[in-house]
């Protein structure tokens with residue numbers, strides 16, 4: 001049986017982003033995987049109990065702590081961690097080892113996220129959920145890495 005694939009819900013057109021919009025990625029192979037029922041869509045921030053729309057949040061990393069806060073300084077770390085844990089559990093329950101997640105998101109970004117100062121500056125740091133999945137051996141790609149994602153999928157599934 002072919003493995004399921006975890007996908008950020010906003011990439012498949014679900015309006016779950018902080019601003020109530022989506023990040024739809026139109027791709028024939030992705031649509032085929034969807035019709036084959038291979039995709040499991042999640043929005044970690046909503047799984048963590050946050051509403052849509054919601055205030056945008058960024059990760060604030062110091063030498064001692066990692067927190068997630070909105071621009072109004074509301075601490076949403078607990079919701080982000082809960083969403084990450086629930087997403088990991090979904091992966092474990094479904095034996096998922098590959099994910100396609102939204103770039104730059106403080107939850108889903110696999111390579112870089114904003115620096116916590118709300119000045120549109122990116123730093124090398126994965127989002128809270130992406131980090132947890134990566135630590136658990138799940139390969140995470142973003143929508144700008146579709147060729148690598150499909151190649152990896154072909155080789156491993």
Ligand code: SF4
Nearest residue numbers: 010017043102105108
């Ligand atoms: S948490 Fe992930 S799935 Fe949800 S809106 Fe943000 S990027 Fe998309």
